[in-house]
Amino acid sequence: MSKLNILFIINPISGGKDKLKIPALIDANLDRSRFNANFAFTEYVGHASEIAEEAAGKNFDIIVAVGGDGTINEIAGRVMQQHKILGVLPFGSGNGLARFLKIPMNTVKAIKVINNCKVSVIDTATFNEKCFFNMAGMGFDAHISSVFAGNKGRGLSGYVKLGLREVLSYKPQNYRIAIDGREYLRKAFVISVANSSQYGNNAHIAPTASVTDGLLDVCIVKEFPMYKLPVLAYEMLRSKTDHSKLVEIIKGKNIHISRVKEDAIHIDGEPYFMGTEIAVSVNPLSLNIITPDYEV
Structure with a gap:
């Protein structure tokens, strides 16, 4: 079975938490028999959206937001347009959507959720488009x-x-x-x-x-x-x-x-x-x- 290509888009400032060690933590816990992992760090507001947009032409199956609800927002809009799959590693101040979906706040446990790769389909909404x-x-x-x-x-x-x-x-x-x-x-x-x-x-x-x-x-x-x-x-x-x-x-x-x-x-x-x-x-x-x- 061919592996799924997965891109982790990491917001280094969300939630005021250091994320420089996140790629190593993912490498240590991601199921490499199922996934090819790639990483990108955002550098400014809106950058996550740009990275997700570029990922469309690079054959990524899953794009993971590593951050909070604002990071999810930037990435999920592009994921939805491209009919890709969104993953979440919660690292925000509040993590409202992740908590509602019962995605673990513990990073290793959240990576294991991605390993399981159970996909749900949820509603979205628009606020003045x-x-x-x-x-x-x-x-x-x-x-x-x-x-x-x-x-x-x-x-x-x-x-x-x-x-x-x-x-x-x-x-x-x-x-x-x-x-x-x-x-x-x-x-x-x-x-x-x-x-x-x-x-x-x-x-x-x-x-x-x-x-x-x-x-x-x-x-x-x-x-x-x-x-x-x-x-x-x-x-x-x-x-x-x-x-x-x-x-x-x-x-x-x-x-x-x-x-x-x-x-x-x-x-x-x-x-x-x-x-x-x-x-x-x-x-x-x-x-x-x-x-x-x-x-x-």
């Missing part, structure tokens, strides 16, 4: 992503410190939301559109979300007094937001969000700046991805 795979949104989380992008101290602790600093001054915004033709007017602290259940670090904003149901979960975090912030954090960590008085969750396929002004948004945790009109839609069962041996 930009692909996302885990989570996209606007409001406070997008504001934090925008500020965090310029912060040298990347990692969970840096993110938490920044969030606590910014939360007291952030003001909720007014939104008009249309979900499959039904309209909602809401003043919200956050609007997250979820493909999987969590942002990362097991903080679940959409506990009943599925990556195979052909639906997105629109999660509206309502305006709330700051003394209830620990309640919201507890509900997210315990996967209870679907029963929360602070969060409204509406499932749908086609979503349009109108807001008062141009502002930050985030796509898989990476910040962008978009206008007042946001169109979101789901692409059912459109990405091939290696997962542990269970039903997604």
Whole structure:
């Protein structure tokens, strides 16, 4: 049986973790009877996408994102277009999609998942035509992503410190939301559109979300007094937001969000700046991805 050609695209700065020894770790644990391994390190924002694009003409069967949700986003869009297979070695700050898919955070165990090569097909989505795979949104989380992008101290602790600093001054915004033709007017602290259940670090904003149901979960975090912030954090960590008085969750396929002004948004945790009109839609069962041996 011929071997599969596999390319590991490594983001050296994701999650604030050193990855110079990753190729040696992969070499020591990858099943060489099944795979021919190649490695590439990214050097700037957008480079992972360029490498994945170039890989199309080099006969790679599997392209592995070694990084976090932002790295996955850059690579998965190209993998999907080329009808290739995506693999993930989680090395981000939150690893939302990997955690949802139960891909191990331990690198050796995650390599063994790739060795098993069980391929699942999952939904993807677009946010004003930009692909996302885990989570996209606007409001406070997008504001934090925008500020965090310029912060040298990347990692969970840096993110938490920044969030606590910014939360007291952030003001909720007014939104008009249309979900499959039904309209909602809401003043919200956050609007997250979820493909999987969590942002990362097991903080679940959409506990009943599925990556195979052909639906997105629109999660509206309502305006709330700051003394209830620990309640919201507890509900997210315990996967209870679907029963929360602070969060409204509406499932749908086609979503349009109108807001008062141009502002930050985030796509898989990476910040962008978009206008007042946001169109979101789901692409059912459109990405091939290696997962542990269970039903997604």
